[in-house]
Amino acid sequence: MTVPVLEVDRLVVDVLVEGEPRTVLHEVSLSLGEGEALGLVGESGSGKSMTARAVARLLPPGARTSGTIRYGGHDVRTLKGGALRDYRGDVALVFQDPRAHVNPVRRIGDFMTEALRTLHGVDKHTAAKRAAAALADVGIADGERRLEQYPHELSGGLLQRVVIATMLLTEPKLLLADEPTTALDVTTQAEVMAILDELRQERGMALLFITHDLDLAGAVCDRTAVMYAGQIVETRESAKLHEDPLHPYTAALVTARPAVDRAVDRLAAIPGRSVSAFEAPDGCPFAPRCPHAVDACHQERPPAEYVDGGLVRCIRADELRGRLAEEVAFHD
Amino acid sequence: MTEEPVLRVTGLRREFGGVVAVDGVDFEIPRGGSLAIVGESGSGKSTVANMVVGLCAPTAGTITACGRDRSRPARSAKERRLRGREVQIVFQDPYASLDPRHCAEQTLDEVLRLHRADDGKQQRQARVAELGDLVGLDARQMRARPRALSGGQRQRIAIARALAAEPEVIILDESVAALDVLVQAQVLNLLADIRERTGVSYLLISHDLGVVRQITDETVVMRRGRIIERGPTADVLAHPRQPYTQVLRDSVPHAGWKPTRALRALTEGAQPS
Amino acid sequence: MTIAASVLDGVRTRRRRVAGNTVVVWVCAAIVGLALLLAVFGPALAPHDPDAADLTYANVGPVAGHPLGFDSQGRDLLSRLLAGARTSMAGPALVVVLAMAGGTVLAVVSAWAGRWIDATLSAVMDVLFAFPAVLLAVLAAAVFGPGLTAPTLVLALAYTPYVARVLRGAALRERAQPYIAACEVQGLSAFTICLRHLVPNIAPMMAAQGTLLFGYAMVDFAAISFMGLGVQPPTSDWGVMVSTGQPGVLQGYPAESLTAGLCIVVVVVAVNLLGERLSQRSEGR
Numbered sequence: 001m002t003v004p005v006l007e008v009d010r011l012v013v014d015v016l017v018e019g020e021p022r023t024v025l026h027e028v029s030l031s032l033g034e035g036e037a038l039g040l041v042g043e044s045g046s047g048k049s050m051t052a053r054a055v056a057r058l059l060p061p062g063a064r065t066s067g068t069i070r071y072g073g074h075d076v077r078t079l080k081g082g083a084l085r086d087y088r089g090d091v092a093l094v095f096q097d098p099r100a101h102v103n104p105v106r107r108i109g110d111f112m113t114e115a116l117r118t119l120h121g122v123d124k125h126t127a128a129k130r131a132a133a134a135l136a137d138v139g140i141a142d143g144e145r146r147l148e149q150y151p152h153e154l155s156g157g158l159l160q161r162v163v164i165a166t167m168l169l170t171e172p173k174l175l176l177a178d179e180p181t182t183a184l185d186v187t188t189q190a191e192v193m194a195i196l197d198e199l200r201q202e203r204g205m206a207l208l209f210i211t212h213d214l215d216l217a218g219a220v221c222d223r224t225a226v227m228y229a230g231q232i233v234e235t236r237e238s239a240k241l242h243e244d245p246l247h248p249y250t251a252a253l254v255t256a257r258p259a260v261d262r263a264v265d266r267l268a269a270i271p272g273r274s275v276s277a278f279e280a281p282d283g284c285p286f287a288p289r290c291p292h293a294v295d296a297c298h299q300e301r302p303p304a305e306y307v308d309g310g311l312v313r314c315i316r317a318d319e320l321r322g323r324l325a326e327e328v329a330f331h332d
Numbered sequence: 333m334t335e336e337p338v339l340r341v342t343g344l345r346r347e348f349g350g351v352v353a354v355d356g357v358d359f360e361i362p363r364g365g366s367l368a369i370v371g372e373s374g375s376g377k378s379t380v381a382n383m384v385v386g387l388c389a390p391t392a393g394t395i396t397a398c399g400r401d402r403s404r405p406a407r408s409a410k411e412r413r414l415r416g417r418e419v420q421i422v423f424q425d426p427y428a429s430l431d432p433r434h435c436a437e438q439t440l441d442e443v444l445r446l447h448r449a450d451d452g453k454q455q456r457q458a459r460v461a462e463l464g465d466l467v468g469l470d471a472r473q474m475r476a477r478p479r480a481l482s483g484g485q486r487q488r489i490a491i492a493r494a495l496a497a498e499p500e501v502i503i504l505d506e507s508v509a510a511l512d513v514l515v516q517a518q519v520l521n522l523l524a525d526i527r528e529r530t531g532v533s534y535l536l537i538s539h540d541l542g543v544v545r546q547i548t549d550e551t552v553v554m555r556r557g558r559i560i561e562r563g564p565t566a567d568v569l570a571h572p573r574q575p576y577t578q579v580l581r582d583s584v585p586h587a588g589w590k591p592t593r594a595l596r597a598l599t600e601g602a603q604p605s
Numbered sequence: 606m607t608i609a610a611s612v613l614d615g616v617r618t619r620r621r622r623v624a625g626n627t628v629v630v631w632v633c634a635a636i637v638g639l640a641l642l643l644a645v646f647g648p649a650l651a652p653h654d655p656d657a658a659d660l661t662y663a664n665v666g667p668v669a670g671h672p673l674g675f676d677s678q679g680r681d682l683l684s685r686l687l688a689g690a691r692t693s694m695a696g697p698a699l700v701v702v703l704a705m706a707g708g709t710v711l712a713v714v715s716a717w718a719g720r721w722i723d724a725t726l727s728a729v730m731d732v733l734f735a736f737p738a739v740l741l742a743v744l745a746a747a748v749f750g751p752g753l754t755a756p757t758l759v760l761a762l763a764y765t766p767y768v769a770r771v772l773r774g775a776a777l778r779e780r781a782q783p784y785i786a787a788c789e790v791q792g793l794s795a796f797t798i799c800l801r802h803l804v805p806n807i808a809p810m811m812a813a814q815g816t817l818l819f820g821y822a823m824v825d826f827a828a829i830s831f832m833g834l835g836v837q838p839p840t841s842d843w844g845v846m847v848s849t850g851q852p853g854v855l856q857g858y859p860a861e862s863l864t865a866g867l868c869i870v871v872v873v874v875a876v877n878l879l880g881e882r883l884s885q886r887s888e889g890r
Contacts, residue, residue, distance in 0.1 A: 043512035043513065043515075044483075139593060156373075185372035185539065186539060186580065186583040187580065187583045188372075189583065189591075190583040190591040191591070191593050193591035195593065197591065212512065212513065215586050215587060215589060218585075218588075218589075219585055219589050219590055219591055220591070239588075242587040253513060253514070256514050256516070256517035257513055257517075257542060258517070258520060258542035258543055258545060258546035259545065259586070260541045260542050260545055260569055260581060260584050260586065261545070261569070261570065262545070263545050263547075263565075263566075264546070266521050266524070267517040267521055267546065268517065269518040269520075271518075273482050273485075274512065274515075385790050386790065387786055387790065409792075409794055412792035412793075414792075415792060416790060416791045416792030417792075420790060420791075421790050423783040423786070424783075425783060428782045428783050428784060429784050430784050431784045431802050431806065432806065433805055433806060442791075442801070443791050446791060446792060447791075447792075490787070497792075
């Protein structure tokens with residue numbers, strides 16, 4: 001593998017909830033090579049968004065971190081001044097709700113060219129030209145007209161494409177996309193995902209794609225990391241997650257989803273609810289709900305181990321491999 | 333000789349300030365049946381739900397539930413209560429669909445007071461406990477304020493509230509869309525159980541074809557206010573006749589799926605025939 | 606943004622920061638609590654007859670048994686302040702109760718009915734907004750004669766649209782929540798839904814509005830009394846005391862105006878900070 005663009009090593013994050021520190025991430029490790037796409041999949045409260053916020057240096061005030069987030073040879077956690085500005089220039093963010101991140105009273109053109117003009121000193125005319133070209137790249141043909149419009153005149157899908165085009169203007173090296181299509185219709189989602197995928201491959205951007213949808217992550221990411229209770233329980237080639245999951249939680253995610261092509265008598269719904277890192281019990285946080293848990297699972301946190309080219313935190317990963325594959329095969 | 337459908341909608345139309353949101357919508361649900369209205373945002377599917385449940389009046393067309401007309405707003409308190417015993421609804425957002433100041437027991441008790449005025453306090457308490465059991469909430473959860481509960485637990489309360497009046501039809505307006513996948517599976521199983529046990533009918537409003545496939549027998553596909561395709565859910569999803577329905581199905585991520593830009597371009601051209 | 610707006614914004618931000626401090630909030634709550642106790646028991650606590658004048662003691666400073674000294678007519682200052690607490694706060698309290706009641710009803714009716722009813726009520730509010738509260742109260746006092754009744758009614762009327770406007774927004778937000786729709790679908794009457802669900806859920810906002818209003822009303826009453834149109838001498842009242850103590854200020858005996866003025870300022874600031882805190886909490890909900 002090439003030198004990683006981003007390398008997160010045993011990241012622990014505590015945030016303040018009503019003045020009390022609470023652990024939201026527990027020893028999260030991941031690496032992302034140039035032009036590589038990594039999916040980060042989990043339910044709400046699993047810590048997937050918090051990971052992205054830690055990488056983007058957007059943690060809430062009072063948050064404490066340990067471990068490292070390495071980018072270009074530096075620990076992102078300690079960047080200051082000019083170095084932090086440079087880093088922010090290299091990293092672009094796309095969020096779930098484009099409307100919350102676009103100033104509603106300014107024209108699309110002003111929003112798109114702001115960074116170019118203020119940070120990169122590009123003149124107004126050139127900036128507008130490049131903005132229109134970027135809009136063309138994301139499949140918006142009449143870019144010049146769009147630049148004159150206001151956000152409320154655009155649909156959610158169109159606005160999300162504007163946000164993506166805007167981010168392209170500064171030619172980022174790392175793209176953090178946090179549920180960028182969750183608020184969109186399925187047909188629009190397919191298009192936006194296609195655009196993100198093409199752009200990443202054409203421009204060699206590294207992509208950290210955060211979603212709750214295992215299938216969606218698999219469609220655009222080489223590898224996918226599955227998060228539960230603030231830790232990554234499994235990192236694996238996306239294609240293999242569906243056929244040969246290593247962690248029982250991953251298998252549960254695969255089988256719980258109702259399929260379009262067939263109805264089942266009962267969905268494989270495991271009992272209980274997903275917990276956050278600070279509520280997690282001793283031992284494996286998934287153990288209380290896990291159909292395969294044994295006594296040892298409740299004793300201590302399973303370390304991350306390599307199995308078949310993937311990383312998994314499950315002490316029974318080796319012996320369960322065949323059975324989990326059967327479970328998901330029965331589902332498919 | 334076919335039985336009278338539990339819900340019949342004919343020629344339903346709704347305009348908002350000259351813009352037609354719903355146009356010529358017809359469908360019926362047999363007793364104990366389950367029908368999905370599928371569509372994207374702006375298709376008019378939620379407007380149909382709101383008209384059926386009585387939160388918005390149709391511009392034209394008729395809605396008949398349990399053999400009684402409900403096309404016009406209810407005029408009397410008695411009529412409102414009667415309608416409440418025919419059709420209920422479970423909304424999408426579990427965080428906003430419960431009064432933040434009331435626990436599940438209070439919420440259910442209020443409904444029971446309204447619909448079972450003859451019951452004494454003990455009978456109501458028994459019924460509240462029964463409803464709690466039915467949706468799988470324990471005594472502690474039944475007494476907790478909504479803010480102390482998870483999305484899935486709140487949605488169970490909303491389902492119990494809808495069941496409290498023993499309606500014939502429950503509208504599920506994207507009721508599982510906001511839930512995480514494991515919770516969603518639990519709630520979908522619960523909904524299937526409830527239908528089996530009580531014989532209630534479902535009208536599911538959804539954009540999620542997997543959910544539609546799992547809990548409905550029949551499907552209508554809406555686009556721009558009109559129904560463009562209808563049939564048994566299995567058929568509609570396996571062999572869509574309309575190009576739009578096909579695009580809708582092919583846009584659902586699944587194992588081995590690759591997103592393409594072409595799909596959407598196809599929907600732009602795919603006018604309903 | 607205009608300069609005035611940005612200055613106001615700055616004041617608001619600063620006030621918010623102060624109101625966010627827990628110690629400050631507790632101190633304010635204590636002051637308000639004390640003020641309420643004084644309003645109830647103040648007259649009974651007065652060590653001397655607040656109206657007993659003895660000109661030989663006119664403007665005499667603190668002596669034993671009279672810790673604040675005497676006013677220009679030789680009446681015990683502390684007794685007058687204590688006795689005045691009730692009159693100074695009863696008027697504003699009544700204004701708050703009346704304006705809150707009227708404003709809440711208008712807001713809920715507006716938000717619930719919508720359409721032309723809402724449009725009409727909003728238009729009426731806009732007209733009422735154009736009348737300055739204090740001037741109206743002065744006018745009323747001039748027409749109906751001095752006393753507390755006319756200014757109370759007029760101020761309540763003048764504040765109602767403010768309350769109604771703020772609460773209408775809150776009621777509209779609540780009205781749009783699905784839990785309200787669920788009540789409608791059950792068949793509950795609009796009146797029941799508003800009483801049992803809508804109003805309780807805007808209650809935090811109402812409490813915040815009520816406290817803020819109380820501060821404003823106290824200042825307005827003080828102004829009216831200061832002009833000699835509210836409470837009539839010899840009844841003791843903080844606003845009246847500020848006014849009657851005025852010649853003393855010029856002659857070098859500022860005690861009467863100063864102590865009464867201080868009472869007003871302390872209570873108003875405490876109440877306002879508390880109100881600000883309450884409204885922060887109701888927004889954060």
